[in-house]
Amino acid sequence: MTLELMQRLPDVERVEPGHALRGARGHAWEQIVLPFRAGGRLLWSPSATGPVAYGKQVVTLHDVAFFDIPEFFAPSFVRVYQTLVPILVRRAAHVVTVSEFSRHRIISLFGLPAEKVSVIYNGVSAHFGKRPDAEVEAVRSRFGIAGRYVLLQATSDPRKNLARTLEAWSRILPSLPADMELVVFGLAGRAHVFGRLQELAAMPRVRRLGFVPDADMPALMSGAGCFLFPSLYEGFGLPIIEAMRCETAVLTSDASSTGEVAGGAALLVDPTSAESIGRGLLELVSDADLRARLVGGGLARAAHFDWDDAARSYARLFDTLA
Numbered sequence: 282m283t284l285e286l287m288q289r290l291p292d293v294e295r296v297e298p299g300h301a302l303r304g305a306r307g308h309a310w311e312q313i314v315l316p317f318r319a320g321g322r323l324l325w326s327p328s329a330t331g332p333v334a335y336g337k338q339v340v341t342l343h344d345v346a347f348f349d350i351p352e353f354f355a356p357s358f359v360r361v362y363q364t365l366v367p368i369l370v371r372r373a374a375h376v377v378t379v380s381e382f383s384r385h386r387i388i389s390l391f392g393l394p395a396e397k398v399s400v401i402y403n404g405v406s407a408h409f410g411k412r413p414d415a416e417v418e419a420v421r422s423r424f425g426i427a428g429r430y431v432l433l434q435a436t437s438d439p440r441k442n443l444a445r446t447l448e449a450w451s452r453i454l455p456s457l458p459a460d461m462e463l464v465v466f467g468l469a470g471r472a473h474v475f476g477r478l479q480e481l482a483a484m485p486r487v488r489r490l491g492f493v494p495d496a497d498m499p500a501l502m503s504g505a506g507c508f509l510f511p512s513l514y515e516g517f518g519l520p521i522i523e524a525m526r527c528e529t530a531v532l533t534s535d536a537s538s539t540g541e542v543a544g545g546a547a548l549l550v551d552p553t554s555a556e557s558i559g560r561g562l563l564e565l566v567s568d569a570d571l572r573a574r575l576v577g578g579g580l581a582r583a584a585h586f587d588w589d590d591a592a593r594s595y596a597r598l599f600d601t602l603a
Contacts, residue, residue: 282341282403283327289592293325293599308361323374323603325595329362331369338373339598342366344383344516344538345390346440353439353514367391374602377401377595379517380538401595403517404588408495409526412503420500424490428460431566432505432529436467440514442534442552447484449559454485456563461506462486466493502527507565507572510539511552518542522586525579530572532561544585546578 287293296318298310308330315324316335324331324338331340347354347362370376370391376398378384384400387393421427435443443465450463465487493501502508508524510533518539524531531547533539540549548565551557565572 285404285406285588286327286592286595289589290596292596296324323599325599326369326373330365331373333365333368333372336372336374337602339375339377339602340370340373341377341379342370342383342387343379344514345386346514346516348390349386350440350514375399375598377598379403380541382538382541383516399594399598401591401598402586403519403522404591405519405522405526405583405586406588409499409502409523411526411528412500416500417504420497421504423497424464424488424493424501426462426464426488426504428462429458429506430462430464430488430504431507431509431562432502432524433463433465433509434467434520435465440512441467442511442513442558445552445555446509446511446558447487448555449562450487451484452555453559453563457566461566462488464488464490464501464505466490466501498523499527502529505529507532507562509558509562510534511550511558512537512539513552515539515542521547522583525576525583528576528580530565530575531579532558532565542586544582546575546582548575 287295296315298314302310311330312332312334316332319335321337324335325341326338327341329340329342331338345366347359347366351359351363370387370393376387376393378387378398378400379402381400384398387398388395433446435441435446463486502524507530508520510518510521510524510531512518512534514537516538518533521531521533521539521542525546531543532550533543533547534552535549536552543549548561548571550561
């Protein structure tokens with residue numbers, strides 16, 4: 282998000298340490314050095330943290346998952362963010378978030394006045410779009426995908442709901458075409474934030490790709506029969522829009538922000554129910570007319586999410602607060 286917006290906000294000066302700082306050193310630089318570097322100017326903190334003593338500041342806070350579902354995060358992460366963020370957003374001049382769901386949670390949780398919190402939706406990179414058959418086939422070959430497949434993003438973040446989705450897959454496997462497999466992509470190693478990923482038994486006809494380079498993602502999405510994003514909690518859910526841009530039908534959750542982002546152009550399921558996920562997936566795989574309707578609706582929906590629009594909204598906000 283930050284990179285996309287900074288490319289479109291040429292008048293915004295980037296302030297950062299001379300070299301990468303992690304952990305306590307990074308927080309110390311942010312809290313002590315950054316306020317002096319800002320020098321009384323309007324400061325934009327785009328990633329949920331910022332100097333708590335600096336009031337002339339816009340904070341972008343994507344969600345409050347560390348309060349709503351703390352059990353899904355490492356305790357040290359929760360302690361830091363539950364301490365820092367309430368002070369930060371109450372002292373900041375304005376808070377931006379990425380969905381109405383997150384806006385309502387931020388206002389309610391921190392007792393902020395409604396006018397202090399704005400929604401500026403994320404955009405979707407122009408990199409995403411339907412890829413030609415030759416490119417799709419090249420990517421399929423690179424990852425060893427021979428037949429039809431449905432695509433799932435799943436990481437070590439328990440919110441991505443991998444275990445329950447695999448349970449749903451195992452339940453409906455006998456009813457699926459024999460050449461169809463579940464292709465799972467995503468980084469698995471973020472234990473410093475999400476804790477250790479629970480070991481899962483091997484499932485039939487499941488292909489785990491791990492990390493997929495950005496250059497391959499549009500073709501991988503374009504070739505999928507459908508894209509699964511049954512997340513338990515999201516502040517936005519950008520992969521939903523990316524898949525829609527690639528003309529792939531989407532199944533996602535009726536929880537948190539994902540239904541809002543999908544805007545009626547995805548099949549919604551109960552992410553807490555393996556039966557609901559499985560039933561929805563089977564419906565999507567077997568109903569070509571449904572997939573076609575969702576593809577058409579998804580293209581129209583994805584057009585509402587544009588980084589140029591987001592940048593203009595930020596620029597207007599900065600002008601009012603400068």
